[in-house]
Amino acid sequence: GAGVSQSPSNKVTEKGKDVELRCDPISGHTALYWYRQSLGQGLEFLIYFQGNSAPDKSGLPSDRFSAERTGGSVSTLTIQRTQQEDSAVYLCASSAGTSSYEQYFGPGTRLTVT
Amino acid sequence: SQKIEQNSEALNIQEGKTATLTCNYTNYSPAYLQWYRQDPGRGPVFLLLIRENEKEKRKERLKVTFDTTLKQSLFHITASQPADSATYLCALASRSGNTGKLIFGQGTTLQVKP
Numbered sequence: 554g555a556g557v558s559q560s561p562s563n564k565v566t567e568k569g570k571d572v573e574l575r576c577d578p579i580s581g582h583t584a585l586y587w588y589r590q591s592l593g594q595g596l597e598f599l600i601y602f603q604g605n606s607a608p609d610k611s612g613l614p615s616d617r618f619s620a621e622r623t624g625g626s627v628s629t630l631t632i633q634r635t636q637q638e639d640s641a642v643y644l645c646a647s648s649a650g651t652s653s654y655e656q657y658f659g660p661g662t663r664l665t666v667t
Numbered sequence: 668s669q670k671i672e673q674n675s676e677a678l679n680i681q682e683g684k685t686a687t688l689t690c691n692y693t694n695y696s697p698a699y700l701q702w703y704r705q706d707p708g709r710g711p712v713f714l715l716l717i718r719e720n721e722k723e724k725r726k727e728r729l730k731v732t733f734d735t736t737l738k739q740s741l742f743h744i745t746a747s748q749p750a751d752s753a754t755y756l757c758a759l760a761s762r763s764g765n766t767g768k769l770i771f772g773q774g775t776t777l778q779v780k781p
Contacts, residue, residue, distance in 0.1 A: 593773075598770065601768055654767070656711075661709075
């Protein structure tokens, strides 16, 4: 079956612009995660959705970052008024549950803010 | 503060040898630990999960140990092959609250030479 997909694969934007990144999780997976990975670094947790529960937003670095998940499936991560320090690879993952389940990652969106 | 450390220096070994990667953590009580493989330009791929009450887990040429007293996990690849060359990430899940949220180390790059 299809894995996690993300779009766009690459995004170059000017400082101050807003961007939207999209994630399509594996069908039937109830949990969805967003991470950020800067060059040569590990993954930084941003936000997590599980079913109809309130999302865990504890990793969002500022109020310029927001995410939503519509219909329990597709998710969009929005970054407003982008800054150069927002440049990174944004990875989305989904899992079948929240406890002890492996996460399946998409290929990521490389964001470059000029 | 919570900290996860993996060897930042690349590990270079000869084909056929056993590769051993280390993951140390402080100020953390993980319910379980996962290891992922990441190739350049791709999202991480799940390899193994080990719970806090398990000492060792094996899967084909892979072995993971988990010592909650030492606060350390070791990841072994036996009979290593050039195709094993990649970055390996450890990730810990909290004991309490949302156990789906993972905290990642920065990864160790393994290079297996023929």
